[in-house]
Amino acid sequence: MKIRLFDRKKNESKLPFFTPQDLVNIRWFWNNYLVQRTPWLLIVLGLILVQGVAYQQFLSLTESGLRVIFDEGVITDLIQVCAIVFGLFTVRAVTSYVVPRLSTWLAASAVMEMRRDLIEHMMTFDLSYFDRTSPGETILRLVSQAEGLSSFVGQATVNAVRDFVTVIIVSGYLIYKAPVLFASALVIAPAIILILQFVSHNIKMVQRSAENALGAYMNTLEETVNGMRTVKISNQERFEEERLLRSTSEIRALAIRLQAAQATVMPAIDIASAFAYALVIGFGGYMAISPSYDIDGAAIIAFLIGLVMVFDPLRNLAKFFTQLQASLILLDGVNGMNRIKPTITDVEKPLESFDTTGEILLSDVTFAYSPESPLFDKLSMEFRAGERTAIVGATGSGKTTILSLISRLYEIESGKITIGGTNIQDIRISNLRESFSVVAQDIVIFNASLWENIKYVRPQSTDEEIWEAAEAAEIADLIRSRGDMPLGPKGAQLSGGQKQRIAIARAFLRKAPILLLDEATSALDQRTEERVKRALARLAEGKTTIIVAHRLSAISDADRIYVLDQGRAVESGTHQELLDIGGLYHGMYSTQKGEYH
Template identity: 60%
Template structure:
């Protein structure tokens, strides 16, 4: 099938597959309740048919001089019918929204569960605004559409079917004349559907970029303020809002084609029925009288209102199919870092960590490690240093299986880490990094985050060891602001160290743990880190060489290769790259 013909389809094969997926996972188990909703909306549809029949009878009572009692009875039954419809009009939305909300809640929870299982690579290539858009806006849009839009469309469809059936029963010829223009509407809906999908897709992308732009602005507000770039940020976001406005207008313009089309068709049909029906009455012999024509016209009025709503539903459906496809795409993201059938939980956490002929690249066109071989001895302190981009932090990412090697292997105690269950492997590590996640809660809660079941005594012991207990007593339960904005860099580092003390894992990873600190604060943090690293396999990744001089072994990386290795004294004696870097930094300190 050509690309052009695919675009002209109202429902592509992918759309149908997505609908089946949503039904099977989130609605199928609610089939009995959905059946109840269908029964109730069917009754609502029958109410209109009965109303038409009673109206025709009521008109005959008036025109043919029937009794007052008959007229009262007709009025009473009509009132009863619409009271029933009113009751159902309350019950149906309540039940349908309850069903849709539960289905979408389950989908949102599944998305969160799946999202947290995705590899780090997904988050490093995906804008956070796009993720937030899927989890919040798009899922909410689906909830509203499924809970109210779809049920309303089913009610309108059944109303069209039931009322049409009644009108056919009354006069097949007149009804056939009335619906002769329906194919025109169908062709219009098919043509406009492709345009709506295209615009909706662009709108979702624009909203994702806008949300990402807001997040970038908020996260970088300190830099924005200091550099005086408020006007540039304003223009950048204004441009995004202009794009969203234009797409919204275009989308509304495409959707707005449906109602006037229905109105024009309605006008044509009314004229046709009045003229044709009137002629049939005047000629006689058709079985139609004035009451029949009036009720037939009233039936058309009732018929075209739900048809107008159905047209609007189909325009919304095209937009919702884009939302559904976007939400489902998150499930299509591959998960590479997983356990396999023979993975184990037990391994020698005190053993040596070895890189054997490791090849790795984030991008196949730009390999990072071509043939990396290093040994990190268990129970000792090993440092990895080098210039920015040399691969220091990537080594930690590979050890913890945030990424897998392309070739070669990494072992802990002679066991390939790919044969260890991911959770068991990562439970063996404590991390103190430069980039620390701080929540807008108390220091106490931030420390406990790493071990929710820890006792008060354990948390206080960790806080004392990290030299942050006094700050906890001073601040008490005061929140720390977004991302810990009310703390200094050193205070954030001590929270990270307290977490590491609380976790007390056998392998300690220090990733640029003091690079952002002044010398005085760094010395205080270093004392805490020395206590933390006792009797642990410690791996220090650092650009600042003053933090690695006590390491048992130092690896010097340059462009993904080990160019030097040894103790601080040995490396200084060789007068190579390490000695040059150390001398340069020492000069900067003085």
């Protein structure tokens, strides 16, 4: 294992400063979010050029002012030079205010559009993506990494462009004034390049590890907060505290490693710069003394000031390139979401309408969540139009999965699923799913009022329709008593039965022709269950209804009952027919029989 890790690091050390994927990510961000802002970017660049020219003119005026002091001694000329210098720095101060404001606005707008596109793209992901991806990872990409990218593009990158322009303009002036002297200062350039090359890949590796650690921490934190009831009732506060502290310790260690990698750049450049300064002072002093060169003390002093104006931006540029390596990891993480392609998509010319009142058929359906865990192998089932068909079976037999396959939350591997004779893969996904009302066991409740939670499934509903749905689901009295009070995160202030009655009210409100009930009464007491069963019976009138249930009392009056066992439909018939068979259903009923007396 150690050898493999060493080999991986060895290979990573050979990567170029920009990997091919880095270039792809940069082009993606530029083409989609920056290129349309080119006029504004040119304005920013123009202001940056003004800043650079102001520095160059300051350097030229400094040399002129020194000559006034050393040679001419004319006070009016000195006052004129000072006034112009003050004017130049006033211009630079104004541009120094405008450039960050403008660049931050541009970067924030670009990242906002990027977030919008990623959120829109995320909504197309298959349900399987959310099954295998922790919420912390998604939050990390859309929040932390996107925000870090915004700061880097809006501030660090613009500052780097400003420093680069300053280096080019001032260096050009120094080359013009003393090319030999400037060439002697360039001896440090190879050292700076080697330092950056050495440090950059280590920064990338540490930043990638840091992002993974932060994502794991966010996921652990979410698990702890969401499971706080279980944590407290199990008396496991100390365990969760230690688990979170381990994650934070890992983040701290990686942050220190990242800072250590970045910190090696500045001292190395300072030492190289000191060598260049010493070389310029020595050689420049010799040039000023020697009659062989046409250069005086004022020019040497101005040249040294110019070097300061070059080396300080160079230090900032070196720091920028270390930040760039870390930001490339952020960009890759954000673009990683964009590279995810959904597998459940519409066909080229999807059908907008189909016979929602027809029967639903599963014909030789094969499906597996993973190759190692096959679930259905050539499963065939029939759900007759307008009838109530139930599916029962042990946990893990695939009951809920059938509902997911019918609504194309997952894609079958082979076989066919039809509604009214139309293959569901030929129907536009949005139109297909609009035909279902769902009452699921894992109902999602938002931290809003009861009214808003019910209205969520059909925002255009009238007040009368919402009240009608609430009355039918036996939850209208609770709406009157709570008013507009929010329900807490994930409906924490509601009981399990109240949450399911919200789901039932949503189903009434949606008025879809196909009704899917997944353990719709599992959290209700017997008295409430009877009332809700009557409501559901009214809701199911004239609709094709598929019921997934564990409690057989909820489906004893179904028109047909399928019994699943290990992904196969082993029995089917009415309640009485299945009891007469004396098979698996009879055994399940006998086990639960005590509940009905």
